[in-house]
Amino acid sequence: MGHREDLLEGAKRCLLEKGFLRTTARDVVKESGTNLASIGYHYGSKDALLVQAYVSLIEGVGESFDPGLGGEVTQPPGSLERFHEMWASIIRAVPESRAIWLLSFELILQGDRIPQVRKLLAEAQEEGRSGLVSMFSGVPEPDLDKEAVETEGRFYQTLLNGLMVQWLFDPDSATTAEQLTEGLRRTIAGAAKS
Structure with a gap:
């Protein structure tokens, strides 16, 4: 690995251990075995490096959600x-990704204090929405239309963020895939009656 990759890996470890604000x-530099000048040269700033490390961590979590990686999507x-299969897969991945979700909420709660980071993360959210739509719809990300990402993607992202709050706060009472699916079924049935 070169300095760029070493910095990214070191930043990921620091984020998981110390969080965003305390890193x-x-x-x-200590964690990556590089030097301070490398951060500016490769990423422009420490915050830009940490955002890239965070996005990389979140992408890894997203990949662990997708049962299609192992050819296991059956529905x-x-x-x-x-819908049920995907949420069950997401929920199964929560224990291994707990530290990353805690980091996510640190960034949400501290966003006003780090506006330049908040802007970078807001831009990265669209990619997250696109990935979620692709998982649920089976349509490859490059083939998704913008309207699907802006509507369905926001719907799934809202559910995901709410679900993660529940799982971080109290896993024993958090919503299950069965409950989410039944809630959606009832919502659809209610909408069909009107």
């Missing part, structure tokens, strides 16, 4: 069964 450039896209 210093010196922490990253047709758009079905309630697929």
